[in-house]
Amino acid sequence: MTSGDPDPTTETLMEELLRSTGLLRRRLRAEANPDELTWSQLAIVERLFRQGAATTADLARAEGVKPQSMGATLAGLERDGLVARTAHPTDGRQFLYALTEAGIAARAQHQLLKRAWLASALARLDEHEKESLRTALHVIRRLSET
Amino acid sequence: MTSGDPDPTTETLMEELLRSTGLLRRRLRAEANPDELTWSQLAIVERLFRQGAATTADLARAEGVKPQSMGATLAGLERDGLVARTAHPTDGRQFLYALTEAGIAARAQHQLLKRAWLASALARLDEHEKESLRTALHVIRRLSET
DNA sequence: TATTGTTATACTCTATAACTATA
DNA sequence: TATAGTTATAGAGTATAACAATA
Numbered sequence: 001m002t003s004g005d006p007d008p009t010t011e012t013l014m015e016e017l018l019r020s021t022g023l024l025r026r027r028l029r030a031e032a033n034p035d036e037l038t039w040s041q042l043a044i045v046e047r048l049f050r051q052g053a054a055t056t057a058d059l060a061r062a063e064g065v066k067p068q069s070m071g072a073t074l075a076g077l078e079r080d081g082l083v084a085r086t087a088h089p090t091d092g093r094q095f096l097y098a099l100t101e102a103g104i105a106a107r108a109q110h111q112l113l114k115r116a117w118l119a120s121a122l123a124r125l126d127e128h129e130k131e132s133l134r135t136a137l138h139v140i141r142r143l144s145e146t
Numbered sequence: 147m148t149s150g151d152p153d154p155t156t157e158t159l160m161e162e163l164l165r166s167t168g169l170l171r172r173r174l175r176a177e178a179n180p181d182e183l184t185w186s187q188l189a190i191v192e193r194l195f196r197q198g199a200a201t202t203a204d205l206a207r208a209e210g211v212k213p214q215s216m217g218a219t220l221a222g223l224e225r226d227g228l229v230a231r232t233a234h235p236t237d238g239r240q241f242l243y244a245l246t247e248a249g250i251a252a253r254a255q256h257q258l259l260k261r262a263w264l265a266s267a268l269a270r271l272d273e274h275e276k277e278s279l280r281t282a283l284h285v286i287r288r289l290s291e292t
Numbered sequence: 293t294a295t296t297g298t299t300a301t302a303c304t305c306t307a308t309a310a311c312t313a314t315a
Numbered sequence: 316t317a318t319a320g321t322t323a324t325a326g327a328g329t330a331t332a333a334c335a336a337t338a
Contacts, residue, residue, distance in 0.1 A: 013276065014264065015192070016283055018174075018185055021167040023210045023290040026329075028164075029304085039164055040305070046161070057319065064169045069306050071320065076304095093314045093319040121292040122160065129285045130159060136282030137162055139275045144169040146267040172306075175327085184327070203296065215329050217297070222327095239296040239337045 017140075031117050037110055040073055041082075045099065045107045048083065053096040055088065064144070082106055163286075177263050183228075183256060186219055191228065191245065191253050199242040201234065210290070228252055 028039065037045060044059060054062075060070035074097055077083040082103035088094035099107070125133075174185065183191060190205060200208075206216035220243055223229045228249035234240035245253070271279075 013279055013283070014268065015185075015189065017167075017279060017286075018171065019189060019209070020283055020286045020290060021163075021171075022328095024286055025164065025167075026210060027290050029329085038304070039161075043161065043165060055319080063165075064172060065305085066307065067320070068308085068322090071322095072305080075321095088319095091315075091319080095320080117292060118160065118289075121289050124292070125285065125289075132278060132281040133159055133163060133285055135278040137159070137166055139271065139279055140163075140166045140170055143264075143267050143271075144166060144173050146263060146270070168305095175306085186328070201296080211328085212330065213297070214299090214331085217299095218328080234296095237296080237338075241297080 028118065037082075037106060041077055042107075042110060044070075044073060044077065045082065045103060045110075048097065048099045049104070049107050053086075053098040055094045055096060057094075059097070077103070174264065183252060187223055187228075188253075188256060190216075190219060190223065191249060191256075194229065194243065194245045195250070195253050199232075199244040201240045201242060203240075205243070223249070 025039075032038070043063060047059065047062060048054060056070050056074060057067050059074070060067040063070065074083060078085065078097075080102075081100055083097050084100045085095040085097050088096055171185075178184070189209060193205065193208060194200060202216050202220060203213050205220070206213040209216065220229060224231065224243075226248075227246055229243050230246050231241040231243050234242055
């Protein structure tokens with residue numbers, strides 16, 4: 001077999017990428033205060049802020065998760081009073097989720113304080129390092145969409 | 147306030163990085179067969195293969211998780227017969243975990259088949275793209291260690 | 293006293309399956 | 316029939332807290 005193990009360094013690369021992003025993810029969670037939004041919640045809040053109301057299915061597609069999973073996340077945000085739903089104007093099956101005043105306030109607060117150490121860590125990256133993250137971002141996205 | 151919101155594009159960058167790696171992670175898990183090792187398990191199996199026996203605390207430190215969390219992952223591998231423990235020669239509190247024959251076989255199998263679509267996706271990256279992933283890897287690692 | 297490991301408990305994120313209501 | 320959403324259940328991955336055994 002000439003290409004059964006196509007490129008060992010590429011495999012290692014992927015394992016290392018998952019390992020390091022997992023570490024970053026754990027680190028970010030450990031630094032968060034208990035009352036802060038999780039990253040999943042923040043992603044939805046940001047999306048609703050930018051594009052206005054959306055349905056469960058819309059958000060699920062946009063974030064790449066199953067509708068049931070998105071429903072669970074939205075239920076948490078709704079319970080905390082950060083989003084509210086209204087009936088869809090034409091389709092009785094659907095609901096439109098939108099940020100409440102509290103949701104808008106929570107977003108603004110997170111925009112200001114974010115994760116303290118993350119802000120300081122990012123500040124220490126030079127432009128070249130940021131650029132490499134941006135480039136890698138596109139590659140990772142392409143991988144996910146394959 | 148002149149620097150309360152230091153660099154919006156940098157914040158976005160981090161959010162996008164977490165979003166895209168989260169997507170990749172979900173994609174990888176969705177593609178895995180039920181009997182395959184998870185990435186967490188595979189990381190431990192690889193590590194034990196490369197460096198031989200290790201204790202719970204060693205592995206926890208190396209992977210950046212709490213000892214209790216590592217204990218849970220090791221318990222799963224032990225239940226499946228892929229790792230086995232022996233008493234530490236000098237410290238009665240510790241155990242040394244090592245791969246069993248089945249563990250070595252499982253690793254070899256994963257080295258061969260890996261995730262099918264991952265292999266094909268990686269094969270389509272050109273050298274420049276791989277290089278950008280490698281560079282980003284170091285940046286992410288630095289961020290995690292800050 | 294400090295460290296290693298275990299047990300108990302809980303939370304986040306995500307999934308599948310089965311269901312109801314509506315289109 | 317197909318789609319939107321809900322409910323129930325499960326599993327991976329992780330954490331904190333409290334404990335026992337050993338150093």
